[in-house]
Amino acid sequence: MAVLHLGIDAEKVVVAQRPLKMRAGRSRRRSAGSVSEAVPLPGTGRSIGDRVRFAGRLAMALGAAGAVFALSGVVPWQISACLGAAVVIAVFAGQTRSAPTGVFAVPHGDRVHVLWASAERAAFARVMDVARRIRRTWPDLAGMIDPQVADHDLTRALDELAALLARRQEIRRLRAELADAARADLPPGSSAMIALAERRDRVEQLWQETGVTANRMLSAVDAAALAGESWIREQRLRQTTRDADLMLSRITAGIAQPAAESGAELAERTAAVVAAYRELAAGV
Structure with a gap:
């Protein structure tokens, strides 16, 4: 899969198959595998x-x-x-x-997804955070997964989720338009109202279907992150247990008599010496 270019500014999320350009301001780019993320820079404010x-x-x-x-x-x-x-x-x-804060231009062409609605933008921003968590687990999972295959799958998942959220954004807009149209002062049994009700039912079905699909995709990404993080925690706990066993073996090795018993012997000898000096002093 080609590099996926992402840009998130104050007004939108842009996901495209080509490098993003700025409408205003500047940005800083950072790459992780086949994902290139552009971050807008704050403006200097110079007039x-x-x-x-x-x-x-x-x-x-x-x-x-x-x-x-x-x-x-x-x-x-x-x-x-x-x-x-x-x-x-x-x-x-x-x-x-x-001078101005960075704002991305909207590219034209296929495979371009732009998220304007706050709900879809928040969902994609959350999945980006989870994607970063997934990538951080890969070094500790060396030998268990192929990083190139995992990177390809993760990048494709981000692209597919962006497409689904963009579609859901359009459905949200259409739902609102049909809801406004349903308030028209027309007889309930008119042909126009019947046709409108049919369209609303179809849109509502699409809304529910895309919601289920989006939740399933988000849950899958979350599960991937949790699985890797859980395995790493388990391995670290096992290593801590092994280190504790080694330390215990070093502590107990070669000790013929506990330190508490040696201390008791020292106390007894000290008491005997003190008692002998007291007898000598009494005899004087």
Whole structure:
């Protein structure tokens, strides 16, 4: 499977088979297997006035430096001026890109899923957290699973879930539209109302079916994470037990007499010595 590109900003979730572009601001990308996740960066908040003033001060500084170089004959003034202008333009463009908070553009084409509704966005964000938990278990499951196969299955599950949630989002919108239309002041037995009721029943059936499927997919991902984490905890507990056995064997090895009995002998000898000194002192 090709790389799956994900982007989550303040207004939507974008899942696509091609790299995502920014509508505004910048983003930072991080990859895990065949999933590339883009995270929008917070904006600097610099206004256009701030950027223009900074560009003006930079242009004056570069112009002064270029004049010095030109007068000294190091660099011709034409080249110095071109370089200075290019630097000012590049800096201004960079500040313009970083001023707003990052927002992803919506790509066009097939295999693109955009989640706008808060419920679907929250569900996908939760499954992304679970996917990260699953990936963290793979190093401890070496030899038990094939990481490439597991990565392929997990990436495909994310893509399929995004498609299902996008479909459920459309059904949610259609349900709301049909519910509003049902409030029309028409006789209950009219052909229009009967047709509307049939459509509402069909939409409700699709709503229930997609809900069951989405819950099943979410439960499967949760189960995968819990299975790996449970196995790791069990193995760590077994290792702790083995370490405790080794420590106990080292502690008890070679001890002929418990420390408590040696302490008792020392106490008896000390008491005898003290008693003897007391008798000598009494005789004096």
